[in-house]
Amino acid sequence: MAEILVIDDQxxxxxxxxxxxxxxxxxxxxxCWEEAREIMRSQGQDVDLVLLxxxxxxxxxxxxxxxxxxSESEVRQARRRQGFEILAALRRSQPDLPVMLMTxxxxxxxxxxxxxxxxxxxxxxQDEDLDAASLRSQVEGILRARRGTERDGPIYWGRSMGMRRxxxxxxxxxxxxxxxxxGGPTGTGKSLIARHLVHPRSRRKGKFVAVDLAxxxxxLIAAHLFGSVRGAYTGSVADRRGAFEEAxxxxxxxxxxxxxxxxxxxxLLTVLQEGAVVRLGDTKERNVDVKLVxxxxxNLEEMVRKKRFRADxxxxxxxxxxxxxxxxRERRMEIEALVRFALERLSGEQVVQELVNEYLVSVGxxxxxxxxxxxxxxxxxxxxxxxxxxxxxxxxxxxxxxRQHRWPGNLREFMMTVENAVTLTLAEAIGAxxxxxxxxxxxxxxxxxxxxRPKLVRDLLLSVRLEEEIDGDAGWTTELxxxxxxxxxxxxxxxxRQYFTQLYVQHNGDFEAMSKxxxxxxxxxxxxxxxxxxxxxxxxxxxxxxx
Amino acid sequence: xxSFAGLATEQWPDALEALADIRHDLxxxxxxxxxxxxxxxxxxxxxxxxxxxxxxxxKRGTEVESAWGLWARLRPDFLRDEPEVGEIDTLLEALEKTxxxxxxxxxxxxxxxxxxxxxxxxxxxxxxxxxxxxxxxxTTE
Numbered sequence: 001m002a003e004i005l006v007i008d009d010q011x012x013x014x015x016x017x018x019x020x021x022x023x024x025x026x027x028x029x030x031x032c033w034e035e036a037r038e039i040m041r042s043q044g045q046d047v048d049l050v051l052l053x054x055x056x057x058x059x060x061x062x063x064x065x066x067x068x069x070x071s072e073s074e075v076r077q078a079r080r081r082q083g084f085e086i087l088a089a090l091r092r093s094q095p096d097l098p099v100m101l102m103t104x105x106x107x108x109x110x111x112x113x114x115x116x117x118x119x120x121x122x123x124x125x126q127d128e129d130l131d132a133a134s135l136r137s138q139v140e141g142i143l144r145a146r147r148g149t150e151r152d153g154p155i156y157w158g159r160s161m162g163m164r165r166x167x168x169x170x171x172x173x174x175x176x177x178x179x180x181x182x183g184g185p186t187g188t189g190k191s192l193i194a195r196h197l198v199h200p201r202s203r204r205k206g207k208f209v210a211v212d213l214a215x216x217x218x219x220l221i222a223a224h225l226f227g228s229v230r231g232a233y234t235g236s237v238a239d240r241r242g243a244f245e246e247a248x249x250x251x252x253x254x255x256x257x258x259x260x261x262x263x264x265x266x267x268l269l270t271v272l273q274e275g276a277v278v279r280l281g282d283t284k285e286r287n288v289d290v291k292l293v294x295x296x297x298x299n300l301e302e303m304v305r306k307k308r309f310r311a312d313x314x315x316x317x318x319x320x321x322x323x324x325x326x327x328x329r330e331r332r333m334e335i336e337a338l339v340r341f342a343l344e345r346l347s348g349e350q351v352v353q354e355l356v357n358e359y360l361v362s363v364g365x366x367x368x369x370x371x372x373x374x375x376x377x378x379x380x381x382x383x384x385x386x387x388x389x390x391x392x393x394x395x396x397x398x399x400x401x402x403r404q405h406r407w408p409g410n411l412r413e414f415m416m417t418v419e420n421a422v423t424l425t426l427a428e429a430i431g432a433x434x435x436x437x438x439x440x441x442x443x444x445x446x447x448x449x450x451x452x453r454p455k456l457v458r459d460l461l462l463s464v465r466l467e468e469e470i471d472g473d474a475g476w477t478t479e480l481x482x483x484x485x486x487x488x489x490x491x492x493x494x495x496x497r498q499y500f501t502q503l504y505v506q507h508n509g510d511f512e513a514m515s516k517x518x519x520x521x522x523x524x525x526x527x528x529x530x531x532x533x534x535x536x537x538x539x540x541x542x543x544x545x546x547x
Numbered sequence: 548x549x550s551f552a553g554l555a556t557e558q559w560p561d562a563l564e565a566l567a568d569i570r571h572d573l574x575x576x577x578x579x580x581x582x583x584x585x586x587x588x589x590x591x592x593x594x595x596x597x598x599x600x601x602x603x604x605x606k607r608g609t610e611v612e613s614a615w616g617l618w619a620r621l622r623p624d625f626l627r628d629e630p631e632v633g634e635i636d637t638l639l640e641a642l643e644k645t646x647x648x649x650x651x652x653x654x655x656x657x658x659x660x661x662x663x664x665x666x667x668x669x670x671x672x673x674x675x676x677x678x679x680x681x682x683x684x685x686t687t688e
Binding site for chain 2: 012031073
């Protein structure tokens with residue numbers, strides 16, 4: 001299901017599109033650029049496709065490209081070509097948003113059209129003979145192409161230029177013999193990328209083999225990587241192929257490459273130089289042809305400077321092909337899209353499917369037509385309820401909490417949080433035999449709608465061990481120590497104290513902002529401050545922590 | 548002479564704009580919903596589509612204009628000797644008289660007439676573009 005915005009001074013196109021393709025959400029029509037901008041802002045820029053008319057018969061003051069000095073002829077021309085003006089304005093903020101321009105051929109607009117014809121995400125829709133089948137075919141084709149670059153299996157790239165560039169770079173370095181270094185903090189999907197993007201794009205026929213060097217005992221790493229012969233070390237009872245031989249002809253992914261000690265680094269360097277391995281305890285060379293992908297959340301260059309990593313090995317790993325993945329907190333604008341992505345993946349999981357079925361049965365729905373289905377709605381619901389379909393609604397407050405979280409565990413933490421939120425929401429609903437909590441607004445009374453409550457998500461985002469990632473020049477760590485004879489009340493108060501402290505720092509001491517985050521309402525600042533005092537927290541002591 | 552040949556050079560840009568407007572506002576939308584019907588629409592589906600196309604050809608918010616209302620506003624009197632203008636007059640007159648509550652046969656006829664209006668607006672605009680290009684080339688030579 002896609003979010004499609006129609007920018008057209010007529011309402012008929014939007015009405016028709018809704019009828020012909022009801023599976024998508026159609027926004028608009030926006031009758032001018034200002035309206036379009038407002039809709040996109042309210043959608044959090046989460047629009048998949050724009051249908052844009054060319055000709056706009058709207059008041060002069062709403063036209064782009066004219067002012068009070070414009071002649072009547074200029075205004076008329078601006079109306080005829082307004083779509084191109086809107087496209088230019090749109091491209092300034094959304095260079096890679098697919099736009100379908102609805103225009104007939106030979107309307108005398110060829111020069112204006114030619115300027116945009118070479119753009120990667122601009123499509124021309126010949127609308128004079130358009131029918132339902134061709135509109136659907138073109139829309140679906142564009143959405144398919146977009147999805148093709150938005151995700152690779154379990155990897156969500158999204159729509160930002162930065163992530164698209166990273167993906168493109170990975171596709172480039174995947175080909176060829178040279179190694180690839182994947183950098184970035186933990187949980188950003190480095191192993192997924194190696195498996196689901198680099199290996200398939202390398203077009204190598206051999207296997208994908210992954211080794212997490214952080215989990216292999218240091219004294220066994222060499223044997224694990226290069227193999228061994230019987231008796232090579234205590235406990236070695238048979239000849240054994242190492243990871244390099246297993247991955248011969250394919251891809252070998254070494255995670256946490258910074259964990260290698262000096263001796264194994266040297267052995268690895270030799271393998272890379274010779275293209276052959278010698279098993280431990282053996283003399284025979286075995287040729288290996290492996291696409292090597294290494295990952296680290298440390299700075300290898302820094303490690304070389306500190307002599308913890310060999311400079312010659314670092315150079316052999318082809319640092320020019322390093323790709324660094326950003327932490328999730330730098331992708332806040334995509335949180336909503338990431339939630340959808342996570343839900344799409346979760347809805348196919350058996351445990352979630354079973355919970356959905358159980359919930360439907362608990363509220364008296366039959367499953368005669370087959371298994372229940374989970375769909376996601378963010379901000380607003382699908383219009384009608386459908387039998388066997390449960391809508392999981394992520395309201396604004398819940399999304400805001402997800403956006404504001406720092407995600408020290410990045411995507412891995414995110415996916416786990418969403419999964420927990422989904423399963424707990426479903427479990428609560430099953431237990432209650434109805435949607436949990438009081439549901440207000442459009443979902444009131446709808447048993448097919450389950451809201452993912454902000455409080456549930458807030459609790460999930462607070463772990464018992466509250467530890468904030470040190471992120472460079474101004475970080476601090478909090479820690480909760482729990483002793484055996486501590487009362488539950490004491491622990492709870494400690495947790496709350498830590499939480500309020502974090503909130504205070506995160507919002508730069510602004511109690512109104514804290515109130516909005518906690519209560520969804522800035523008017524409760526006094527209540528928040530009162531609780532702050534009750535917990536024994538002192539503003540003057542915490543002011544120093546604000547960056 | 549109310550035809551292309553009767554236009555002064557300085558009138559060409561406005562004339563082309565006017566014909567492009569007709570092609571877009573009337574030509575594109577007069578057969579809009581009928582085109583989106585499936586291969587075998589029911590009489591009710593065809594009726595609803597035709598009503599929308601003919602009685603609400605142009606819809607902008609609460610403003611609604613019928614096909615003949617649009618034509619009355621946009622009709623290029625300065626080109627009334629061009630054959631398409633007369634053709635569109637005749638077609639729309641017939642369409643305005645069509646009883647949209649009739650049966651399938653009458654509705655199908657109306658759908659065909661609406662398509663002919665669309666084609667006529669396109670032909671008129673295209674011929675004007677070609678004529679202006681030719682005249683411009685003659686002038687340059």
